[in-house]
Amino acid sequence: MYLEHVSSPADVRALPASALPALAAEIRSAIVGSTSVIGGHTGSNLASVELTIALHRVFETPRDKIVFDVSHQTYAHKMLTGRAAAFLDPARYGEVSGFSNPSESEHDLFAMGHTSTSVSLACGLAAARDLAGEKYDVVAVIGDGSLSGGLAFEGLDNAAELGSNLIIVVNDNEWSIAPNHGGLYRNLAELRATHGEAPRNAFRALGLDYRYLEDGHDIAALEAALAELRGTDHPVVLHVHTEKGHGYAPAAGNPEGWHHAVPFDVETGAVLPGAAAHPADENYANVTGALLMDWMRTDPRVVAVNAATPYIMGFTPELRARAGAQFVDVGIAEEHAVSYATGLARGGARPVLGIYATFLQRAYDQLWHDLCLNAAPVTILVFGASAFGTPDATHLGFFDIPMLGSMPGLTYLAPTCIEEYLDMLSWSIEHEGGPVAIRVPVAEGVVSRPDFARADDYARGWEVLREGSDVALLALGDFLPLGERVADALAGRGVSATLVNPRLATTPDETLLGRLVARHRVIVTLEDGILDGGFGERCARALAADDVRTLCYGLPRAFVDRYDPDALLASCGITVEGVVADALAALEH
Amino acid sequence: MYLEHVSSPADVRALPASALPALAAEIRSAIVGSTSVIGGHTGSNLASVELTIALHRVFETPRDKIVFDVSHQTYAHKMLTGRAAAFLDPARYGEVSGFSNPSESEHDLFAMGHTSTSVSLACGLAAARDLAGEKYDVVAVIGDGSLSGGLAFEGLDNAAELGSNLIIVVNDNEWSIAPNHGGLYRNLAELRATHGEAPRNAFRALGLDYRYLEDGHDIAALEAALAELRGTDHPVVLHVHTEKGHGYAPAAGNPEGWHHAVPFDVETGAVLPGAAAHPADENYANVTGALLMDWMRTDPRVVAVNAATPYIMGFTPELRARAGAQFVDVGIAEEHAVSYATGLARGGARPVLGIYATFLQRAYDQLWHDLCLNAAPVTILVFGASAFGTPDATHLGFFDIPMLGSMPGLTYLAPTCIEEYLDMLSWSIEHEGGPVAIRVPVAEGVVSRPDFARADDYARGWEVLREGSDVALLALGDFLPLGERVADALAGRGVSATLVNPRLATTPDETLLGRLVARHRVIVTLEDGILDGGFGERCARALAADDVRTLCYGLPRAFVDRYDPDALLASCGITVEGVVADALAALEH
Structure with missing residues (x-):
């Protein structure tokens, strides 16, 4: 086994090229093995194995800087930077975090878990390097849906002005968490279809140099493409086509389901009994989707809006199809989701936006300046707002009350049980007194209080x-x-x-x-x-x-x-x- | 005089084409006349006079919907929708607000004053229209720097998926508040230089249909171009070239200085004595710029970062030139500014970001997830955080303490006088305990307390x-x-x-x-x-x-x-x- 003998990227560089496919297979097997037991981002990590190997063979971290966007796809990077045991030894599974983590390794530059930040962070690193008169490569690796967040655009737009070394690897696995949305992803598809030759090219239009690589699982080709860019004196995009879930049939066949996996049977890919990560979440998701479908049938104004996590509000692919135009996934674009919902409401619709508390942070100004300033009748369902939500520092959801508590005119409801939640949701859809947010319960699972006291006006009192x-x-x-x-x-x-x-x-x-x-x-x-x-x-x-x-x-x-x-x-x-x-x-x- | 007899857009449509240049001249004169007395966004409004006339001749608001991004360029729109007296009669100057305002008129759809929201809002309006099975045109007018905000990209990216009527007018006056920054603006310049024919086209790359119009002050040409798009069955961009400050020499000759004007002499353009809007702001700006220049001379790590309002931190064009690479204006891209500063700090620089409180809201998640999660040594100077800041609902700056008060590890200092402010700023640059924000005083103007008590560690106590x-x-x-x-x-x-x-x-x-x-x-x-x-x-x-x-x-x-x-x-x-x-x-x- 090669992986056991890799304690730093230098060991990866020392391997003969002939050993690399075996190394990739070992990494892939470790990803599947460890996530089958403790869960994790199986699909995204399987897609980026070869790319990560090539990055560490061409660049020399920590001198060179590599910033992985979202950083949920850094399992291979962790294995190649001294942390393989945490993926190989079941007794040590979970010893490292699921995200880039500077306290674990000097090869991890930032703690990060929200999307679309890498290019901006890399621009800052590059500018600091230039100010200090140093020379090294700065690489941002972005993909997995992260390009649709506005910050990624701001980063690319500003990168074009940098005038010095910056390499932006677009890891295009064709997916966000759910299917990609937006014109940029159509452009990526067009570029894939033309091997990068299409005249319409969003990166070139922003003034960035651009290269395309079709086989993102061919380590030699990746190495060659990256080596060519090493030391570049200007920003350049390398667009790499990868496959989400590559090398593990259940994941490759269902990219959305395997974006983040709960413990599963490696042989079949079936979820292990009792392994659903957040049974309460799932239950709240189901009742939310069902109630909204009821509303949609009788009220054509009702629209479910979501930013790339439709499952949190119960919108399975089947429900999405049934909802038709009354369900909209805007992709990873939370700011747009809130302003768009405001526009929907102004146009006479009744939008219900479902979103994780930690991601709602990304739309703070849209909540304030668009939604609340215009007192738009929009319902926001806030998921994961609890100490019992995702326990990663990058994704904490329990900062929501101060955030929403300074929004003028916003009613923020905290239901205590599933019955009260559903009643508040229905009430909010008919409420004419401005925006309503609802804090979906998490802490105690699904609490039922069939005798809860209905209120005619939940905005009124305790x-x-x-x-x-x-x-x-x-x-x-x-x-x-x-x-x-x-x-x-x-x-x-x-x-x-x-x-x-x-x-x-x-x-x-x-x-x-x-x-x-x-x-x-x-x-x-x-x-x-x-x-x-x-x-x-x-x-x-x-x-x-x-x-x-x-x-x-x-x-x-x-x-x-x-x-x-x-x-x-x-x-x-x-x-x-x-x-x-x-x-x-x-x-x- | 035509303008006095325009009480609604129908009156504009009833005018013969031959009367329109005179109408435009009257509007322009009213803009200059009223802003010379009460101040306002002179340059932006002068640029959009003819465009606004053409919009109201082609589209029939309020049935058709026009969303003006930022909405500080809606003076002509206000004059053509029954509110001309507020610009013509000195006794009524200031009777209407400086922004789109639904409480003033059914022709104003949203209260808005932050940039980059229009396309998302218009997407929502269009989707609501389609759900209701109605037919009318939805128009977003975006420009004046607003395109560099990530939300504008999210909106354009999603617009490409709409599949129904949406007209996006890009009002390209070549400027943000300060000069434009970013690759997209280079692309606009390339498109202007080629009359829209350049193969690199950021809008087409996103899958949007695209047209170009060179003379944004030719009403007949504008009308023809808009009429051609009326009733379109898909999203289309009309890129219009305008001149900021058009028709008033002092403003046209200094677009940055005239973005927002304080009372001035119409003949010469000179600021009226004692008319500086925020003398305290100016004073704090000057000392900030001077102190940072001192720091930069002795410490090459110090970088001033700004998002399109360099003047608030005293960075005049002359100071910007002297600071060289140690001053960075990222354009209207507040999210990028914060993440970029985080990257700079990680790379060893000491960034100082100056920003209005109301715009810092746009970077809430970058403050939380990038800056604070990574405990990056960045100083943020928060301007206008006061009841005595901008008194428009769209730009209130006094929501900052709850916003920053839930950021883990952020030290938020509130100096009481100019001496304490400067000492805190210097302290923050050397502080190794994570990010520091400083609330620049506003309420009482420049308060001097030369005997203020210095603290060795301002983070420690009261x-x-x-x-x-x-x-x-x-x-x-x-x-x-x-x-x-x-x-x-x-x-x-x-x-x-x-x-x-x-x-x-x-x-x-x-x-x-x-x-x-x-x-x-x-x-x-x-x-x-x-x-x-x-x-x-x-x-x-x-x-x-x-x-x-x-x-x-x-x-x-x-x-x-x-x-x-x-x-x-x-x-x-x-x-x-x-x-x-x-x-x-x-x-x-």
């Missing part, structure tokens, strides 16, 4: 679930079950607590707070999000001039990485025992 | 300026003078207040707060920003479990428009008398 005294618990959204457990535990200590479902994540119910202050000495806020700028802080201000003690529980403003959610909560004092003890102490103060 | 008891005033940044006035007034009422310069806009000094709580019964926070998610709220949480009353003063989470800043503050209770009265009442509570 709901008291249990009347008590002394301590009032404001348990936001998916932390309601936690609030219930705390209330039960307090009852066991002789304190009958009031339990509130605030419903609104960013707007205190001043009337109710006034009533609570009169009968309670301690107010406790519980939220599945960061404290800084969050729900609890807003309550603390609303209560700041009152004679009451407020205890706020939430998450840290920090890039926690690959954490255990329960341990994270415990480190923030968010346990039933911890909250009860604090509340009792505050009562006695 | 500063007590006056020791008192009972009431502690936490007066953030440019509200320090307000805090001083409140402290003086309290002294007059027999209360010796403590006055604190918090320095840090998003991080409570827990140690100092603990000390304050011991000796004060009332804590007052004063901030020139929104309360929701702001500085006061953070203090309120830090103090929530203590036996103290906290009063928070700040701005509303609302799209206030064309407001008087002092009146806005008064409406929020922010007057010396108001705060004093509240504090005294709280003491007696």
Whole structure:
């Protein structure tokens, strides 16, 4: 086995060319083997094996700089830079993160996991190199859907002005997470069909030099093409055609399904029983898709909008086909998704945009300047906003409440159970009071409360679930079950607590707070999000001039990485025992 | 005079073609006349007079939809849609806003003032039209630098998939606010030079149909070109060449200086004495540019980065030339600016990015995912973050504290005077503890405190300026003078207040707060920003479990428009008398 003896890129360069196909096969086998056990980005990584080998044979990192866009396709890069054991030895699976990680290796330049940043980052590296009067190659590797994000365009557009060494490898595997969308991808198809010769060429139009390589799995050809560009004195694009899932039939046959895989049987590709990564997500996805399909049948104005992750809102390929023009995937283009939805609403449609909290960050100004400034009736379903969402620092989803909490006129709802979620979603579609966002529950899986209290107007106020005294618990959204457990535990200590479902994540119910202050000495806020700028802080201000003690529980403003959610909560004092003890102490103060 | 008799676009369509040059001249004269008195976007509006007349002769708004990107070039549109008096009658100057405004007219579809949104909004309008089975034309008018924003690319990229009527007019006046940057603008130049025939064509490369019109001031030619596209069944780009400042020599001769004009003498174009819109801004700009030039001379790593508004950081054309490669204007591309700065820092440079608060919103995810996740040593100078910044709803700058307050590891400093600002800027360039943002003061103009207390480490804590008891005033940044006035007034009422310069806009000094709580019964926070998610709220949480009353003063989470800043503050209770009265009442509570 070659891979076991590769401890740095120098070892890759020392191998004879004849050994490389075997090395690629070993890497491919390690990708399939490790992701079959712990899950991961199987398809994208299988596509970039040979390209990564060639990059490390032609360029000498860390002196030369390689920036992998999104960086979920860096498994081969990690294996070739001293981290192979984490993919070969089942006992060490998961020892490295799934993304580029400077704390793991000097060959990883940036922590990154959102798309479309690589060219801008590489432009900065190149400019710093030129300022310092140094000489080395700077390479951005972009693909896998990342080109449709506006930042990638800004990067390419500015790269054309650089006037010095920059190599942009477009790893064209024909896919985003879901199918590619947009005119640029048609242009890539045209370029593939003409072996790069088509006169229409988006890269050349921006003033960039351009080369094409058809077989992105031919290491010798890749090496030759890259070697030719090494030391270039101007920015140049190398467009490489690869196959998502290459070399593993189940993945190659279903690129969307295998973009990110959960544990599977290597022989058949079948998902292992009980291996669905986020069963709650899937369940919420299904009911979302089903409810929206119902709405679409009776209301032609309803449109589901999505940015390359249709599955989060339950839009399987089959549902997409049934929805027709009432389902729109704009590709990886979150800014466009929000402004487009604003235009849809202004034109009389009722858009429902489903998006991960971490990616909604990319449309902050469109939320503020387009959606909210125009009070457009759009519903935004915010997924993964929880300590129990993706536990990678690059994809944390629990910064949403401060983000949306400074948007004028936006109603941000936090349902506590699946029934309330669906009712809020239907309510939002008919709501005429401006945009509504809904924080889809995550923390406790699918919580069912068939007897939840419907509201005629969810924008109006909070709901008291249990009347008590002394301590009032404001348990936001998916932390309601936690609030219930705390209330039960307090009852066991002789304190009958009031339990509130605030419903609104960013707007205190001043009337109710006034009533609570009169009968309670301690107010406790519980939220599945960061404290800084969050729900609890807003309550603390609303209560700041009152004679009451407020205890706020939430998450840290920090890039926690690959954490255990329960341990994270415990480190923030968010346990039933911890909250009860604090509340009792505050009562006695 | 024709213009006085135009009360709607139908009147424009009823005019004989022979009258149109005179109408254009009248509009042009009204633009120059009104902006010479109240200021405004002189150059951009002069460029789009004939185009606007032609648009309203060919399309029938409000049935047809026209979306003007940025919308600062809609003066002619306003004049032709019933609002001419606001430009003709000096007594009514300023009666209408400087941007597209749906509350003024059914011909204005969106409130908007940030760039690059029009194509996405128009795609949404077109999709809504198609869903409803209606027929009308949807037109996006984009230019004046707006094409370099990534959202414009996302819009164009998605437009190519629309498959129905959409007309994109590229109003190419050869300028952004400052000179254009990026490969796309080189392509526009190539297309202009070849009358649209160049084989390199960024629009065609994206799959869009394309036409070129050289003389963007020839109304007949514009009408003919637009009429040909009316009712098109697919997206098409009409590239029109215009001249920024057309027809007014001072503006045409200095497009950057006349992008936005302050009151001027019509005869000579000279700025009227005392007419500089933001003297404090100019002063802060000058000292920023001068200090950065000093740094650059001694430290080749220092780079000033900017996104199309170099003047805010004092970089006049002359300074730009002197700075050479140490000054970079990336054009209107704020996302790129932040990621690029991150790359620069990773490559060993020390970037200082100057940007308006309202435009920094466009780079929210790049701040979070690139800059902060990578703890990159970058300084961001945040301009206009104040109730006393631009008072247009589209450009409010006082939402910055919640935005930056949820960024992990970012130090956000709020200097109280020009000396402290400069010291913090120098400190930030040498700071190795991750990114630093600095909130450039606005509210009270240039405040000088030569005896300000330097800190060796501004990230560490707050500063007590006056020791008192009972009431502690936490007066953030440019509200320090307000805090001083409140402290003086309290002294007059027999209360010796403590006055604190918090320095840090998003991080409570827990140690100092603990000390304050011991000796004060009332804590007052004063901030020139929104309360929701702001500085006061953070203090309120830090103090929530203590036996103290906290009063928070700040701005509303609302799209206030064309407001008087002092009146806005008064409406929020922010007057010396108001705060004093509240504090005294709280003491007696």
